[in-house]
Amino acid sequence: MKTDTHPTYYPDATITCACGNIMHIGATKKEMSVEICGACHPFYTGKEKLIDTAGRVEKFKARVAKAKVAREKKKPKKITHPSARKTSKKLTK
Numbered sequence: 001m002k003t004d005t006h007p008t009y010y011p012d013a014t015i016t017c018a019c020g021n022i023m024h025i026g027a028t029k030k031e032m033s034v035e036i037c038g039a040c041h042p043f044y045t046g047k048e049k050l051i052d053t054a055g056r057v058e059k060f061k062a063r064v065a066k067a068k069v070a071r072e073k074k075k076p077k078k079i080t081h082p083s084a085r086k087t088s089k090k091l092t093k
Contacts, residue, residue: 013027017037038044 007028009026009028010030011026012024013029014031015023015025015027015037016031016033017023017040018033018035019037019040021037021039023037
């Protein structure tokens with residue numbers, strides 16, 4: 001069997017949450033930081049907490065509005081069949 005295939009286990013790893021909660025648990029990394037933990041997660045606290053995910057909704061709305069403006073600026077092209085163009089040239093000559 002191969003030796004040294006498992007990562008190092010730290011029995012007293014420090015996990016730090018964005019809310020300030022610090023937990024000491026066993027993990028394969030010595031220190032970690034998380035955005036949401038059990039102390040601040042809305043499911044466990046029962047409080048509604050809005051989490052902004054980098055303004056994704058606003059970015060989407062801006063992209064849709066930009067596409068709508070571009071669509072309005074673009075004029076529809078008049079498409080004619082190639083044979084219709086040929087006959088119209090023959091008639092004008």
